[in-house]
Amino acid sequence: MGIERLSYGDEVFEYEVIVRRDLTNKVQIHVHPNGLIQVDKPDGANESDVKKAIRKRARWIKTQVDIVRDMRAHALPREYVSGETHFYLGRRYRLKIEQSSSPLSSTKLLAGRIVVEVPNPNVDRVRGVLRRWYKERAADYLGRRLEIVASDMRWVDETPHLRLTTMKRQWGNCSPNGEITLNPALVKAPRDCIDYVLTHELCHLREHHHGLEFYQLLASRLPNWKAVKSKLDSMAELLLV
Incomplete structure (x- = not known):
């Protein structure tokens, strides 16, 4: 399904949908440490199943993305100099x-x-x-x-x-x-x-x-x-x- 978008409040989040043939139960949602949102769906699930799962967990997704943003704001880029x-x-x-x-x-x-x-x-x-x-x-x-x-x-x-x-x-x-x-x-x-x-x-x-x-x-x-x-x-x- 590729890259999709979720609107929640004033924000729009992009998420990637991946078909998992080894996944036999419900749609699974992951917010990775770099802030990327990944949605794993069973081979038999349709687009409406994915969107329903996304809407149901929209608040949780926003919370996790906010946590990642806060952590990244305090992570300075490496300069590879003495003392770092x-x-x-x-x-x-x-x-x-x-x-x-x-x-x-x-x-x-x-x-x-x-x-x-x-x-x-x-x-x-x-x-x-x-x-x-x-x-x-x-x-x-x-x-x-x-x-x-x-x-x-x-x-x-x-x-x-x-x-x-x-x-x-x-x-x-x-x-x-x-x-x-x-x-x-x-x-x-x-x-x-x-x-x-x-x-x-x-x-x-x-x-x-x-x-x-x-x-x-x-x-x-x-x-x-x-x-x-x-x-x-x-x-x-x-x-x-």
């Missing part, structure tokens, strides 16, 4: 930029700081070096946590293949063939938030939808998942920049 705050595993670190005497660049954690050494410390170079470091850390740490979390789930025969991809809307997803994709920015989050995302995606290996059975399974593995998800959502604007 960056996150790793839920902790804040001060960025320290040092000019390297060699042509090679390096990044390391040192005494509460993320130290980046580059031969030419301009913004683009520092950003690139730091992003590569986060992706390397994500491959190592998220891979190890995935193996640990998966080992405790009886329906998982072997640890799924992990792929890292920068995503604007999601922390992760699970493909129909069982491959798990994670946003490398997830390594900036606290461990309980990381484990929530991993648990969520691993539950999709058994329940390939967001229906009642899926959430029952998720709750059986992580009873406080709603609180952890809320915590992660509240940090999204700080972690995804």
Whole structure:
């Protein structure tokens, strides 16, 4: 169905409708951390079903969008200069930029700081070096946590293949063939938030939808998942920049 519009009061919100063949129950609505509104509809649902669901939850949608706007208003764009705050595993670190005497660049954690050494410390170079470091850390740490979390789930025969991809809307997803994709920015989050995302995606290996059975399974593995998800959502604007 593509991009549609919702009028509520004096505002007009755009939302994207996605047909989900794995969705067998009602229309589901998500407001992502970047403010985008996504509406998942079962294959058999028609346009009137979608509009009815949107109208019914219009007030909730506006509230969630307002929360996102407020968080984004306080999230300053990164300048990649010394003294700036960056996150790793839920902790804040001060960025320290040092000019390297060699042509090679390096990044390391040192005494509460993320130290980046580059031969030419301009913004683009520092950003690139730091992003590569986060992706390397994500491959190592998220891979190890995935193996640990998966080992405790009886329906998982072997640890799924992990792929890292920068995503604007999601922390992760699970493909129909069982491959798990994670946003490398997830390594900036606290461990309980990381484990929530991993648990969520691993539950999709058994329940390939967001229906009642899926959430029952998720709750059986992580009873406080709603609180952890809320915590992660509240940090999204700080972690995804």
